[in-house]
Amino acid sequence: MYKVRTYNQISVKGLDRFPRQAYEVGSDIGQPDAFLLRSQKLQDVEVPKSLLAAARAGAGVNNVPVAQYSKQGIVVFNTPGANANAVKELVMAGMLLATRGILPGMAYVNSLTAMSDAAEMAALLEKEKTRFAGGEIKGKTLGIVGLGAIGSMVADMALAMGMKVVGFDPALSIDAAWRLSSEVSRMENLQSLLTRADYISLHVPAMDATHHLINDDALGLVKTGAVLLNFARETIVDSAAVKRSLDKGKLGKYVCDFPEPALLGHAKVIATPHIGASTEESEENCAVMAANQLMDYLENGNIVNSVNFPNVNMGRTAGTTRITFSNDNVSGVLGDVLSVLAEKKVNVIDMMNKSRGELAFNIIDVETSPGDHVVAAIEAVAHVIRVRVI
Ligand SMILES: NC(=O)C1=CN([C@@H]2O[C@H](COP(=O)(O)OP(=O)(O)OC[C@H]3O[C@@H](n4cnc5c(N)ncnc54)[C@H](O)[C@@H]3O)[C@@H](O)[C@H]2O)C=CC1
Numbered sequence: 001m002y003k004v005r006t007y008n009q010i011s012v013k014g015l016d017r018f019p020r021q022a023y024e025v026g027s028d029i030g031q032p033d034a035f036l037l038r039s040q041k042l043q044d045v046e047v048p049k050s051l052l053a054a055a056r057a058g059a060g061v062n063n064v065p066v067a068q069y070s071k072q073g074i075v076v077f078n079t080p081g082a083n084a085n086a087v088k089e090l091v092m093a094g095m096l097l098a099t100r101g102i103l104p105g106m107a108y109v110n111s112l113t114a115m116s117d118a119a120e121m122a123a124l125l126e127k128e129k130t131r132f133a134g135g136e137i138k139g140k141t142l143g144i145v146g147l148g149a150i151g152s153m154v155a156d157m158a159l160a161m162g163m164k165v166v167g168f169d170p171a172l173s174i175d176a177a178w179r180l181s182s183e184v185s186r187m188e189n190l191q192s193l194l195t196r197a198d199y200i201s202l203h204v205p206a207m208d209a210t211h212h213l214i215n216d217d218a219l220g221l222v223k224t225g226a227v228l229l230n231f232a233r234e235t236i237v238d239s240a241a242v243k244r245s246l247d248k249g250k251l252g253k254y255v256c257d258f259p260e261p262a263l264l265g266h267a268k269v270i271a272t273p274h275i276g277a278s279t280e281e282s283e284e285n286c287a288v289m290a291a292n293q294l295m296d297y298l299e300n301g302n303i304v305n306s307v308n309f310p311n312v313n314m315g316r317t318a319g320t321t322r323i324t325f326s327n328d329n330v331s332g333v334l335g336d337v338l339s340v341l342a343e344k345k346v347n348v349i350d351m352m353n354k355s356r357g358e359l360a361f362n363i364i365d366v367e368t369s370p371g372d373h374v375v376a377a378i379e380a381v382a383h384v385i386r387v388r389v390i
């Protein structure tokens with residue numbers, strides 16, 4: 001039996017992927033082989049010795065201590081792109097809410113509950129509606145910081161709405177570049193984007209390099225009245241600097257999915273409670289993808305969409321037993337392990353070795369099931385982190 005401990009609200013569609021005869025899945029599982037989670041802060045969770053993998057059903061992994069997990073050979077997965085559409089749609093809603101008098105207009109209409117005469121109300125609304133007039137996003141410039149799964153979808157949506165789009169992403173992957181519309185003008189630096197954009201939407205991960213990316217200096221460059229949208233993470237924006245900029249009439253509006261106490265109730269802030277990915281469709285996509293990835297890793301040692309280990313995928317040869325091991329990415333480790341197998345007369349049928357940064361992962365299919373002494377000998381090889389027999 002494999003054991004999967006869940007955190008947060010994971011879609012039933014994902015949970016149903018785990019065959020009940022082979023998996024125990026639940027929030028109170030002891031000795032788990034895997035964690036399946038959304039935004040649970042794993043920094044606060046003790047790491048069980050049994051833990052082989054953690055799958056974040058979502059994009060951001062700032063809630064996972066990835067470096068610590070890597071040292072223990074724990075594979076961390078996420079689900080790239082699986083919730084991007086949900087975020088894109090909420091960004092559009094945020095742009096429209098910031099541009100039209102929708103929220104104050106609704107609040108005004110709802111304040112008229114004491115009125116009973118429809119004709120009188122209609123006349124009043126016609127008189128008052130000028131207070132709630134707004135602008136249009138068509139023809140305006142959207143600056144997108146981070147052109148990955150979400151950023152590229154936001155770009156397509158904005159172009160379809162008749163906006164001009166400029167983007168900045170110094171680490172753009174080749175796959176992301178292929179996805180990106182050629183109509184997006186690529187900025188060489190953040191400053192160029194900030195000075196041009198009427199709307200600025202952030203779609204970068206939370207990490208040291210993006211901490212307070214939007215600070216007093218950055219806000220000093222924005223156009224007067226620009227709208228900043230943060231559907232990425234709270235740490236990316238210095239909210240005290242945002243408040244200063246809003247108060248002095250530089251930044252026009254701040255739309256954010258990660259409210260902080262200092263911004264609550266501010267007339268120029270539109271805040272939602274981290275619901276960017278909270279749609280039935282996204283929750284399903286993420287959970288199903290995370291479950292599939294976990295099962296393939298637990299049952300076959302295959303890795304796809306890990307944030308710390310390389311992609312590894314090897315078909316199984318009937319009648320063989322699979323050994324997998326992770327190791328520090330230094331020379332000679334695979335050779336030493338193969339020497340152990342040769343010495344123990346374990347015949348290798350197929351194998352694969354992949355590395356990524358400081359880590360490497362190996363799959364070796366052998367003819368006969370290796371005994372505990374073989375596993376112990378592999379574990380004893382210098383720089384081997386974790387060994388499994390599947
Ligand atoms: N509000 C919500 O519920 C959600 C929020 N998110 C947040 O959005 C972030 C982005 O998600 P995805 O687009 O799916 O991830 P992604 O990994 O596809 O894209 C992120 C992009 O940011 C770029 N980047 C990294 N550092 C940068 C920098 N300093 N300046 C500019 N670009 C930089 C990367 O090269 C990459 O292209 C996630 O890490 C997460 O924090 C994601 C999903 C839901």
Ligand SMILES: O=C(O)C(=O)COP(=O)(O)O
Nearest residue numbers: 038039058059060277278
């Ligand atoms: O995928 C992400 O990075 C998100 O922020 C979504 O978080 P959630 O799964 O809705 O708790």
